[in-house]
Amino acid sequence: MPVPQFDYIAPKRVDEAVAALVEGGKETRVMAGGTDLLVKIRHRMLFPKRIVSLKQIEGLDAITFDKNTGLTIGATALLADVAAHRSIRRYYPTVADAAQSTANVQVRNMGTVVGNLCNASPSADNAPTLMAMGATVNITGPTGSHRMALDQFFQGPGITALKTGEIVTSICVPLPPAGSGTAYYSLSQRGKLDCSAVGVGTMVTLKGNRCMDVRLIVGACAPVPMRTLGAEKMLIGKKMTDTLIRKTAQAASKETSPITDVRASAPYRWKIVAVLTIRALADARKMALGKR
Amino acid sequence: MKVHSIIGKDIPRTDGRAKATGQAIYADDIxxxxxxxxxxxxxxxxxxxxxxxxxxxxxxxxxxxxxxxxxxxxxxxxxxxxxxxxxxxxxxxxxxxxxxxxxxxxxxxxxxxxxxxxxxxxxxxxxxxxPGVFDVTAALTKNAPVIHDTSPTNISIDRKIAYGDIEAGFAASDYVREDTFTVHAVSHAYxxxxxxxxxxxxxxxxxxxxxxxxxxxxxxxxxxxxxxxxxxxxxxxxxxxxGFGGxxxxxxxxxxxxxxxxxxxxxxxxxxxxxxxxxxGRRRHPMTIRSKVGYKSDGTLVAKDLHIYLDGGAYNAMGPTATFLSGNFGAMLYRYPNYRYIGEHVYTNKPPASAMRGFGAPQTLFAAETQMNMAAEELGIDPIEIRLKNAMVSGNELPGVATISSCGFVESLKAARRISGWSRKRKRLKTGRGVGIGCYSFISGGVFNWFNTQYPFSAAEVRAFADGTVHLLTMASDIGQGSDTVLKQILAETLGLKMEDIRLTAADTAMTPQADLGTWGSRVTLMAGNAVLDAAKKIKEKLAGAVSARFDLNVIFDIEFADGRVFAAGKPDRGMTFGEAVAFVQKAQRGEPLVYRGSYTPRGKGLVSPAFSFGAQVAEVTVDTDTGQIQVEKMWTAHDCGTVLNPMAVEGQLEGSVHMGLGYALSEQFVMDGGKTLNTTFLDYKIPNAADMPPGESVCIDTFEPEGPMGAKEAGEGLVSPTAPAIAEAVFHATGYRCKDLPITPEKVLKGLGKL
Structure with missing residues (x-):
């Protein structure tokens, strides 16, 4: 099939990129690594008239970490760089693991964490962990800049809260609180390198064995990566026993609304949400207790 | 046995460098x-x-x-x-x-x-x-839509094989079981x-x-x-x-x-x-396989009644051959005194199925080997023991079809048992971990001539030059399997030359000798190899005559060809270089170049193939019984491909086969909605990745096939069959879940374990 023709603009500054987006209107797309966008164009799922690349904007690929303010991942920071970053591996190991479990080597060397989020696939590997850790996105647009919680960002498959002309310039992840633990589990039919059929990310904060706070996010089982709020409530304030974890996992599974598609059936996904939730919560608990 | 200098050595592929550096020209590069x-x-x-x-x-x-x-x-x-x-x-x-x-x-x-x-x-x-029909059941329903007017029942062709007395066989059996297996379509994915x-x-x-x-x-x-x-x-x-048949x-x-x-x-x-x-695109035939087998209580096979529906898709393609071969693969591994096969090729409104690596064997052997494992379980006999009891050996007959010549099946079974630590593992693995076995036999080229060629099945021309080089021309097609390298090896070895002394022109119908039926049915090494040997033999006759005349040798002398020289056996000084010998002949022929044709057409070899390969494979798996995911931990293979002409090439075929067998067993399938294929990219058509490949160990059983060039037979196709039944049995051993319908997906495992 013919590749649609489009203009390619690679501005050097964020405000120029925003201007190019505003000028281009609805048929303009932002590109970071291009690993999702160009494939969609090639497969004629998208027909943009203009592409605005962020790759020439200096500093946008920065990854910075500060013990007070937390972690910032720039819009063009590569998945591979996030997976290998020393501070991320030390303070946010699950963020690094999720980046590492995204796609394959070639995609990780081209694609970006922020791009993975902006693509808004329900199965995006990076979303559950980042949502669980309370990440926020930094957005710049024609009317200035603002922040948004990541769990408000996803609106549907391929749809985000971004308005015309807006760009996600970076994502911020606060420093995990004391006594917290995180985990991400994903699963697909093929094994090691694959698009996830189900993903579960979590962060729990414990005092002793008591759960003070928890966020539990399920990927690929709803139109967006979804928080299972009911399941979270079951844990807060309680002793995090194996029995309670199992009950919570069942509840989390019930909250999701998976579909049957080429990657898995809905009944299988429901089952697997429970299995992976048990594993993720048990792992996060272990990490929170300093045993991992 | 003759010591070889090129045959049996790890000779790198002659096209390897060009392909690795991007210089090799493919059709789309033109x-x-x-x-x-x-x-x-x-x-x-x-x-x-x-x-x-x-x-x-x-x-x-x-x-x-x-x-x-x-x-x-x-x-x-x-x-x-x-x-x-x-x-x-x-x-x-x-x-x-x-x-x-x-x-x-x-x-x-x-x-x-x-x-x-x-x-x-x-x-x-x-x-x-x-209205369309999308599976065999729908296609065979009374008043089903007719896809081709020439086949009002939607059955385009059927093949039958029968010998012995099937009813008497079942009557004489102590244990009879009947099972239906279904197998799915997969892509060649070349x-x-x-x-x-x-x-x-x-x-x-x-x-x-x-x-x-x-x-x-x-x-x-x-x-x-x-x-x-x-x-x-x-x-x-x-x-x-x-190509893989596609x-x-x-x-x-x-x-x-x-x-x-x-x-x-x-x-x-x-x-x-x-x-x-x-x-x-073309794909492997989905099949519905109904198999009834009868055993004596000691595990001896008595009878088998096999019925297969092949889901052919919209056109015959290579379906008729698959229909015929499936019946033969159903009875090639073991001795069945009484056997009956009916195969029916059914049209459906889907992309046509066709030949694919194994040509009916992966499907029929998944059924046959799984059923053998089920019988072993119920009869309380070790799966390898029950196979040893029934294994085909040299000299056995496929009645009316072929006589098995070389056969290293028993040795393969024993070697696979030894290297895998089978006996220990069958007894002592913990739940969730298991080992299983699957076996295969395969043809080394087909003897049938449905294409109705008027030419030899394979042909070669060898032109010898006074500069010590030769030019080999053959229509044989290297599609990545390495036949160009192997044919050069055979010629170089025979003429005592080096690989680089041989120029090859292949697979050009206007320039290479008529004919070659192509690359399928694992025929190239045996048939084109024999054609090369035939031409080389004629060249050697001429050169030997020249040396004999030049040195006035007694006619009883053997003439040897080695290290680029032609000389009297035992008297290396009575000889000359290969090029000098060619010049001598050419002088004697008054300038006429030294050129000979060779050919091979199997004759008097029955109905299927001139030679048969055999092998056994053991898989060890870990099953996550909460998610149903299967991890293949290791594969052990022992196989008989006759003389190993190039160990590195055989190893490549084995690894490729395991990779393909792994996908067939576990993850590859077309997700169809009626006649529409939904997974049309490698993201969702799930071929195993490099990271999914298990480690492996293998043994080549030393046999010599009299009909094969230098004793060789096939190594490229049969090996794709044992992997799925071996994994399926290992999953059963690990969990108690028995898969009778490929692929073994996590969902099926969980359902089989009552968890979904």
């Missing part, structure tokens, strides 16, 4: 001046009558040079079973009806690819949709999608460069469909990036490229996309 780009319009519906086709808008587009539909081409069907014209059921472009989503309806040639693609979208086709370039010269002769396994078959069928003489068609096979017929783009090149006077290229390959 660009000719003023070349046009072709694109096919395919049917969007599974079954319909074509009411009208309007190409006017497309034809008016700038850059469009040619548009053809079924109405523009000769109304001549084609198919590989030329001997039975009734089986030839395909037109290059649909005439009146379309029979699957993807059926080729029209073709466009334009100045560039984008224009061709845009033009295809402007062709308007009016269809009258007909790395190089199909591509071709056709050129028509001023004399209206056609040259076609095409990614094919069978240049000779393409030449003949292109000639017949174009109403041309065979010799006016030249087919050249460039480097080919894999590139062994004349295909519509080859016809359309040639036809439109003739129409326009300009070269025309077609290159398929991966999406086209996955959505519309």
């Amino acid at each position: 660009k000719l001046p003023s070349m046009l780009y072709g694109k096919l319009l395919r049917s969007p519906v599974p079954h319909a009558r074509i009411l009208s086709i309007d190409t006017r808008k497309a034809a008016a587009m700038p850059g469009v040079r040619c548009i053809i539909t079924g109405q523009d081409i000769p109304r001549i069907t084609y198919g590989n079973w030329r001997l039975f014209p009734g089986t030839q059921d395909e037109y290059a472009l649909a005439m009146d009806k379309v029979r699957f989503i993807g059926d080729e309806v029209a073709a466009v040639a334009a100045v560039d690819r984008d224009t061709a693609e845009a033009a295809v979208e402007q062709i308007k086709v009016e269809y009258e949709e007909l 790395m190089e999608p199909c591509a071709c370039v056709a050129q028509s010269d001023l004399d209206n002769r056609i040259t076609l460069w095409t990614s094919t396994q069978t240049p000779y078959i393409v030449q003949c069928l292109l000639a017949s469909t174009l109403n041309m003489r065979e010799n006016d068609i030249r087919v050249i096979k460039p480097n080919v990036g894999g 590139k062994m017929e004349l295909r519509p783009w080859e016809f359309c490229a040639a036809f439109m090149a003739r129409q326009t006077g300009r070269p025309v290229k077609f290159t398929l996309t991966r999406e086209e390959e996955l959505a519309f």
Whole structure:
């Protein structure tokens, strides 16, 4: 099939990129690594008239970490760089693991964490962990800049809260609180390198064995990566026993609304949400207790 | 035994460097001046009558040079079973009806690819949709829609095999079981999608460069469909990036490229996309396999009654051969005193199934080997013991079909048991971990001639030169399996030359000797190898005569060929270099070059194959019983491919086979909605990745096949079959879940364990 023709603009500054987006209107797309966008164009799922690349904007690929303010991942920071970053591996190991479990080597060397989020696939590997850790996105647009919680960002498959002309310039992840633990589990039919059929990310904060706070996010089982709020409530304030974890996992599974598609059936996904939730919560608990 | 200097050594592939550095030329790399780009319009519906086709808008587009539909081409069907014209059921472009989503309806040639693609979208086709059938059950229902008028029952062909007395056999059995197995379609997924370039010269002769396994078959069928003489068609096979059975017929783009090149006077290229390959391409036959077997209580096989429905898709393709071979694979591993097979090839409104690595064996052996494991379980006999009791040995007969010559099956079973630590593991693995076995036998080329060639099955020409080099010409097709290397090895070894002394011209129907039936059925090493040996033998006769005359040798002397020299055995000083000997002969012939032809056609070898390979494979798996996911931890293989001509090449075939078998067993499948294939990219058509490959260990059993070149037989195809039954048995051993319908997905495991 013919590749649609489009203009390619690679501005050097964020405000120029925003201007190019505003000028281009609805048929303009932002590109970071291009690993999702160009494939969609090639497969004629998208027909943009203009592409605005962020790759020439200096500093946008920065990854910075500060013990007070937390972690910032720039819009063009590569998945591979996030997976290998020393501070991320030390303070946010699950963020690094999720980046590492995204796609394959070639995609990780081209694609970006922020791009993975902006693509808004329900199965995006990076979303559950980042949502669980309370990440926020930094957005710049024609009317200035603002922040948004990541769990408000996803609106549907391929749809985000971004308005015309807006760009996600970076994502911020606060420093995990004391006594917290995180985990991400994903699963697909093929094994090691694959698009996830189900993903579960979590962060729990414990005092002793008591759960003070928890966020539990399920990927690929709803139109967006979804928080299972009911399941979270079951844990807060309680002793995090194996029995309670199992009950919570069942509840989390019930909250999701998976579909049957080429990657898995809905009944299988429901089952697997429970299995992976048990594993993720048990792992996060272990990490929170300093045993991992 | 003779000590070899090149045979049996790890000789690197002669095309390896060119492929690794990107210099190897594939069909899509070929660009000719003023070349046009072709694109096919395919049917969007599974079954319909074509009411009208309007190409006017497309034809008016700038850059469009040619548009053809079924109405523009000769109304001549084609198919590989030329001997039975009734089986030839395909037109290059649909005439009146379309029979699957993807059926080729029209073709466009334009100045560039984008224009061709845009033009295809402007062709308007009016269809009258007909009800479709998408599986065998629906196709065989009374009053089911008829896909081809020539087959009112939708059964296009059947094959039967029978010997012994099946009823008496079951009556004499202590234990009888009957099972139905279903197996699914998978893609060849060769790395190089199909591509071709056709050129028509001023004399209206056609040259076609095409990614094919069978240049000779393409030449003949292109000639017949174009109403041309065979010799006016030249087919050249460039480097080919894999075929696995998917590139062994004349295909519509080859016809359309040639036809439109003739129409326009300009070269025309077609290159398929991966999406086209996955959505519309050939695939392995899904089968419904009903098998009834009878045993004595000690595990001795008495009788087998096998019935197979092959889901053929919309056209016969290579289905008739698969229908025949499946019946033979059903009884090739073990001695069945009483055997009956009925195979029926059924049309459905799906992309046609065809030949695919194993040609019926992966399907039938999944059923047969799984059933053997089930019987072993119920009879309380170790799965390897029950096989040893029934294993085919040298001299056994497939009644009326063939006599097994060399056979290392028993040794393979014992070796697989030893290297895998089978006996210990069968007893002492913890829950969730298991080992299982699967076995295979396979043909080394087919003896049948349904293509009805008038030529030898394989041929070779060897030209020897006074500079000490030789030129080997053969129509044999290296499609990535390494036959060019092996044929050179055979020739170099025989003539006492080095690999680099041999120039090879292969797979060019105008330049290489007639003929070669192509690369399929694991025939190339044995058949083309024998043709090379035959030609080499004649060259040697001449050169030996020259040396004998030059040194006035007693006629009782043997003449040896080694290290680039020709000399009297035991008297190396009585000899000369190979080149000097050639010069001597050429002088004696008054300038006539030293050239000989050799050929091979199997004769008196029964109905199937001149030689049979055997092997056994053990898989060890871990099953996550909460998610149903299966991790294959290791594969152990012991196999008999006769003399190993090139260990490195055999190892490559083994690893490729395990990879393909792994996908067949666990993850590869077409997700279909009626006649529509939903997973048309490698993201969702799940071939195992490098990271999914288990480690392996293997043993080659030392046998010598009298009919094979230097004792060799096949190693490229049979090995793909044991993996699925071995893994299935290992999963059963690990969990108690017995899979009878491939693939073994996590969902099926959980359902089987009652957890879903």
